[in-house]
Amino acid sequence: MAEVRKCQVLIVGAGPGGYVAGIRSGQLGLDTIVVEGDRAGGTCLIRGCIPSKAMIHAAERFESVSMHSSENGHMGITIDSSPQLNMASLVSWKDSIVDRLNKGVESLLKGSGVELIKGWANFTGPKRCIVSSNDGDVEIEAENVIIATGSSHIDLPFMPCDEEFILSSTGALDLDSLPSKVAIVGGGYIGLELGCALSKLGSEVTVIEGMESILGIFDKELRRPLELWMKKHGVTVHTGALARGAEIKGKGASKKVELAYEKEGEVRTLKVDKILVTVGRRPNTKDWGLETMGVRMDQSGRFIRTDRQCRTNVPGVYAIGDVAGEPMLAHKASAQGEMVAEIISGMAREFDKVAIPAIVFTEPEIVSVGLSPDEARERGEEIIVGKFPLAANGRALTLEAEKTGGFVRVVARESDNVILGIQAVGSHVAELHGEFVLALEMGALLEDISGTVHAHPTMAEAFHESVLKTLGHAIHSV
């Protein structure tokens, strides 16, 4: 092995946490190395957020075109033949987007003077690791380490993913043909996003969820439009149902997989082409020498324990993103990465965000920022809540975004009208979230929003109206 490489900042993992930390660190003039065992971009860019959004957009396009191919085409637009789906081409279109973004990240790192080493890092001490790369082993010793190793799909031990019949989300984004029947084990946001897309493309989708409802992180009111949409589109949902095992049946091209699940005390079976397992994600804390670093874990033992500056118990070792705790969201990781680079360069920073937005790209989309009415009440807040239906918003109607009963909902403290939380459901509502988070971070009162002119005709007006409704004087609603 050659000499030991030294640097000021060593970042493990080039996902949305690690690469942002790397770029910011480079901008600040710190000698920085990023180590990545796969391609730069992480789960988010390579096999998560971005590819799934590409699939979701394609599925939406496919569905809307299909609506014009019947005799009396939707909106008076008729197409003579029905659209044909070539799954392999769809996947390669998706891959082209991923490739572009991956190269973009690599050139951004390079542009800010950061070295990207491709290979698997193995730590031998708190700030020392050996990277096994194609060019041989490199030993690195750093003054500061940022752990940004992310998280992985959780397998069910009795039916591990083979990515042929039993798929993880990664496999579901790399299909060579559209499965006609799909069972999704786990009705969380990943399973439901992919489930909605597959359903739009024409698959028959069944969701198996162990809890009493799908998307348990959201309240009933927020879930309702999605549940309605799934019902209308023939997506079957079994709640309170636990997967028990899977068996491959048949021969050759007619091979199928049979899922056994238990509901109401009896075991039932379901024969499908593919099973998609989306029961959660676990932080990547194994197989790279974390145990040699002396880093403490949190009380649950799952995540690395960090403080409000993402410091671990070992001085100079930081952890950000999925490996450092909930919520496991790319934008939280990026914000922490940026912050830690600044802390290392000597700036006074703390992770003091009022809210981390959460968005689910199902049909319809669901956005939640800050406190829901229930959470606010649990905290002992006296609140006022206003809900404005998208069906009363002109732009939403022209975009058909109101479909299954979407709305924007505002939660404010009764005594001083400080906005505590904002939620929305409906097609395209994801893009409204920027104003929601800004309102919370700025400490906005209902009056700050009601006093801001929102352009007509836009869906953003629905936020303005929901605030007016909370104040008791919405214009376009009674």
Place this chain on the structure above:
Amino acid sequence: MANYEFKLPDIGEGVVEGEVVTWHVSVGDSVSEDDPVVDVMTDKATVTIPSPTDGTVVSLNGEVGDMIAVGSVLIEFDTGVAGTTPVNVSENVPMELEVEPEEVAPPEIEEKKAEIEKPSTKPRTPAPEIVPVITKGTGGSILASPAVRKRAREAGINLGSLSGSGPAGRIRHADIDAFVAGGGAVMGAPPSAYSTKRSGVNEVKIVGLRRKISEQMVKSAFSIPHFSYFEEVDVTELEALRQALNSSRSQDQPKLTYLPFIMMALAKIMPEHPECNGHFYDEDGVVHRHEAVHIGIATQTDRGLYVPVVKNVEAMDVWQAASDLIRVSGDARAGTSSLDDLTGSTFTITSLGRDGGLGATPIINHPEMAILGVHKAREKPVVRNGQIVVRRMMNLSSSFDHRVIDGADGAKLIQHLKRMLEHPAMIFM
């Protein structure tokens, strides 16, 4: 609603138990994550343990002085918020506690030092986790934009110590400007045009030392007809003497303020004004005129007003008076005064110094008969021999029990004191 049991965490290598030194919370208190809850002393250091959660304290396991094993339940929290009525137990704390010496925790620095020496085995306990960031802050009391928060952090300003002038108490850039301009003393900027009205009422229970002070003040103010008298004293020469003594003092001598000189002067002249030094037991109709001069020093502490006593000032030199003054007032502030140090004064001085002020009407410390208020000395233009000159002037405010001290006698004491202070050599002759 499940209670959260917080166990004494592993606070360092090889430590198996710790002694509870100070509880920072009581049953019924609501705490936020990271608020200090208890000081635990081990053989290595005293560690302040922060709350691991938001919630209400349901029970505290262990009295001050008890040894608690690592891993045993220290505090139970109710982490649900709705419906819990805070129970105020501080009323039941016996009054005697006030004068009992308390253990003083070694400064936190010691603990931090230990942390640096053994980084991997002595983490801060328990480290706050970032988990529910989604909701952080929205329910909290500090309302400020990200730019304001960043600016405050970089300037080392705790936003919690500012009051915001924006709507709903939102902290604006102008509030930080005002805070900085006021050297940290100004609370918030002038209200902006869109400020909201304030309507809250905070109920504060008058218990413990505060109640005792309240009762004592009523007794003093309503049984004693106060006669108050004001004078200004030229302390230019005293200041020169003070400076000279301070610049030539030895290592073990304390820095002199005006107070030891005033105490010495009073002790010297008191035999000529015996009616002012001692106690009036009004119910018995007897005045005890004391020969010894025991000077009470009104001292502001975190817990309220204390009057520790410097005994037998007449037998001290100025250095001894200064040392004893520092000792008794320091102990009072730290809560370590002995009962003897807190009783027996025959005359009280209240120093109204640091923050200025022209005059005051001090309340006599019953059953004493007189009190002296000392104000900040400052340079002022005064007329001397028909010329305006700059002199260092100090105002004195005094009150006398008019039942047993005539106005003329009270005035005589102050005039005598004035002569001594204006010609400080007389104090020592």
